[in-house]
Amino acid sequence: MSLLTEKCPICQKKLKNKGQGFFNLKTIKQCPDRHYEKEFHPALETYIETYKVS
């Protein structure tokens, strides 16, 4: 699993880094067109995916 190669499942564009969460406990990556967002939680070694399809 590599965050650097993540792509939007909708439009296949490369996700951009939206920023760090509180105390850097998570990293948020988002599709440039806002179809999709992924929160990565290094401490928990897991991530949360959010689809924003209308």
Ligand SMILES: [Zn+2]
């Ligand atoms: Zn997209």
